[in-house]
Amino acid sequence: MTLLEVQDCGISFGGLKALSGLSFSLKAQELMAIIGPNGAGKTTFFNLLTGVYVPTSGELRFQDTLLNPLKPQEINRLGVARTFQNIRLFPDLSVLDNVRAACYQRVGYSLWDAVLAGKKFHAEEAAIAAEAEALLERFHLAAHRNERAKNLAYGDQRRLEMVRALATRPKLLLLDEPAAGMNASEKRELIDLIRRLHEELKLSILLIEHDMAVVMNLCPRILVLDYGVPIAEGTPEQIRNDPKVIEAYLGERAPKL
Amino acid sequence: MKRLLAVLLTVAVLWGLNRAFDAYLNPYYLQILVYIGINVVMATSLNLINGYTGQFNLGHAGFMAVGAYASAAFSVYAHPTLRGLLGFLPATALDPLLSLVSLAVGVCAAILSGLAIGLPTLRLRGDYLAIATLGFGEIVLVVINNMEVVGGARGFSDIPGYANFFWVFLFAALTVYVIGRITRAAKGLSFAAIREDEIAALSLGISNTRVKVTAFVIGAGFAGLGGGLYAHYLNYLHVNSFGFLKSVDFVVMVVLGGMGNLWGVVIAAALLTMLPELLRGFAEWRMILYSLLIIATMLLRSKGVSIKQWVRSS
Numbered sequence: 166m167t168l169l170e171v172q173d174c175g176i177s178f179g180g181l182k183a184l185s186g187l188s189f190s191l192k193a194q195e196l197m198a199i200i201g202p203n204g205a206g207k208t209t210f211f212n213l214l215t216g217v218y219v220p221t222s223g224e225l226r227f228q229d230t231l232l233n234p235l236k237p238q239e240i241n242r243l244g245v246a247r248t249f250q251n252i253r254l255f256p257d258l259s260v261l262d263n264v265r266a267a268c269y270q271r272v273g274y275s276l277w278d279a280v281l282a283g284k285k286f287h288a289e290e291a292a293i294a295a296e297a298e299a300l301l302e303r304f305h306l307a308a309h310r311n312e313r314a315k316n317l318a319y320g321d322q323r324r325l326e327m328v329r330a331l332a333t334r335p336k337l338l339l340l341d342e343p344a345a346g347m348n349a350s351e352k353r354e355l356i357d358l359i360r361r362l363h364e365e366l367k368l369s370i371l372l373i374e375h376d377m378a379v380v381m382n383l384c385p386r387i388l389v390l391d392y393g394v395p396i397a398e399g400t401p402e403q404i405r406n407d408p409k410v411i412e413a414y415l416g417e418r419a420p421k422l
Numbered sequence: 423m424k425r426l427l428a429v430l431l432t433v434a435v436l437w438g439l440n441r442a443f444d445a446y447l448n449p450y451y452l453q454i455l456v457y458i459g460i461n462v463v464m465a466t467s468l469n470l471i472n473g474y475t476g477q478f479n480l481g482h483a484g485f486m487a488v489g490a491y492a493s494a495a496f497s498v499y500a501h502p503t504l505r506g507l508l509g510f511l512p513a514t515a516l517d518p519l520l521s522l523v524s525l526a527v528g529v530c531a532a533i534l535s536g537l538a539i540g541l542p543t544l545r546l547r548g549d550y551l552a553i554a555t556l557g558f559g560e561i562v563l564v565v566i567n568n569m570e571v572v573g574g575a576r577g578f579s580d581i582p583g584y585a586n587f588f589w590v591f592l593f594a595a596l597t598v599y600v601i602g603r604i605t606r607a608a609k610g611l612s613f614a615a616i617r618e619d620e621i622a623a624l625s626l627g628i629s630n631t632r633v634k635v636t637a638f639v640i641g642a643g644f645a646g647l648g649g650g651l652y653a654h655y656l657n658y659l660h661v662n663s664f665g666f667l668k669s670v671d672f673v674v675m676v677v678l679g680g681m682g683n684l685w686g687v688v689i690a691a692a693l694l695t696m697l698p699e700l701l702r703g704f705a706e707w708r709m710i711l712y713s714l715l716i717i718a719t720m721l722l723r724s725k726g727v728s729i730k731q732w733v734r735s736s
Binding site: 215216217236237238241242246247249253254255256257262265266267268269270272274275276279280282286290293294329330332333 | 425600603604611612615618621623625628630
């Protein structure tokens with residue numbers, strides 16, 4: 166079943182074509198990486214997909230819903246959640262509140278109920294808190310639940326951002342350079358984590374990453390962008406041997422892993 | 423059950439204090455206490471907009487003026503008729519009932535003005551929103567100044583005096599309770615989320631316009647409540663009481679108490695209400711003192727005064 170359908174998608178800022186002619190489709194529960202040199206349009210594509218920018222050409226469809234005219238919050242409600250290249254947590258809120266805040270869209274009570282604090286309100290608050298706690302537990306962040314998000318270690322902040330995105334119960338998760346700034350052991354943990362997310366939660370994941378070890382290990386399918394144009398798509402093996410990719414991005418033949 | 427008990431206890435304690443203060447407390451001190459209560463309502467409601475949601479509202483006194491004049495006008499012009507209609511009720515029930523209706527009218531008027539200013543301007547950010555709300559505050563004053571029905575430049579006098587220590591503190595407690603509840607609930611974390619990172623909040627399905635307008639409407643509503651209490655306590659209104667510097671006073675309370683710090687702002691509101699009284703002799707230095715206080719807060723404690731940290735450090 167097709168989850169995401171991208172058709173001839175592109176955006177220009179004035180005369181600059183940041184992205185053009187991008188087409189691909191993503192099946193449910195697929196794990197795919199988007200790679201490319203700096204400025205290739207990878208994050209721009211995420212911004213198009215999440216409604217931060219509106220495409221100037223082409224169409225984006227998520228489960229047959231046209232995304233082009235939708236606002237970011239509406240796209241999230243359809244089931245698309247993301248993390249950011251430069252971590253965007255709610256720095257002064259506690260770790261737990263970061264996750265609770267992400268449950269906003271499925272809260273059934275109104276602010277009136279919060280004031281009156283009846284049974285329904287307490288039951289729902291407890292359910293949200295329990296769900297947030299369970300997610301934190303799963304990602305080994307439960308011990309930090311009452312710390313302010315900005316005081317977490319860098320790797321923990323990255324994980325918290327993923328937890329927060331998951332709290333919106335997405336079908337498609339977009340990860341923007343999740344391994345950036347991590348050391349080798351943190352990267353190994355991250356690979357495990359993403360694989361588990363993919364398998365246990367039956368999530369579809371789109372991943373932007375510069376770290377070839379992460380990409381080649383994790384993703385059965387890779388899309389390569391260069392100067393806003395898709396230049397190759399295929400398995401890690403195909404990508405590794407594609408002359409265009411080697412020329413544009415890898416520079417030399419990627420080492421066997 | 424526990425909550426009902428807490429409410430009854432609060433009412434009983436405030437009632438008792440009210441009787442005691444009326445009988446034994448110097449009226450001058452009592453007046454300062456009442457002003458503290460009103461300023462707690464004002465500062466806490468502004469805290470929701472400026473502190474929790476991170477919007478820069480520089481016209482909070484404008485919402486207060488709308489509430490004050492609307493409820494006062496209702497009391498002066500509609501109460502005689504209502505009294506005639508409801509004459510069968512005993513006076514002890516009629517007075518509180520009518521005063522509550524007057525306050526509600528003030529709150530509704532302030533909410534409407536909050537919507538009117540909020541919807542078109544909340545796309546503005548930071549300084550631009552501050553200027554727009556500042557403009558709103560000034561427009562309100564000019565309009566009121568030219569309305570003869572509410573006394574115009576002469577001021578609005580003979581407003582019936584329903585508000586006292588009891589009512590003011592009851593509503594101050596209600597304000598702190600409501601703002602505290604909604605900002606701690608999972609749904610109300612959206613206010614702080616917008617302040618902390620609007621783009622991230624959007625990506626999590628939080629609708630920025632909706633949250634901001636909600637903050638403005640609730641904040642304006644409570645400002646209208648504060649205005650209504652002020653009008654019915656003082657029995658006289660003049661536009662000069664709601665000028666730009668009044669808005670600045672409230673902003674100072676929020677900044678000094680700590681943006682989004684519920685009890686810090688309550689304490690700051692109390693302190694900053696007493697301060698000018700303690701420093702009567704230096705009245706003309708007040709603004710200099712305020713600016714120094716703000717600079718000191720920014721440098722030393724950008725999160726404002728906090729009880730927890732006081733306790734910990736002492």
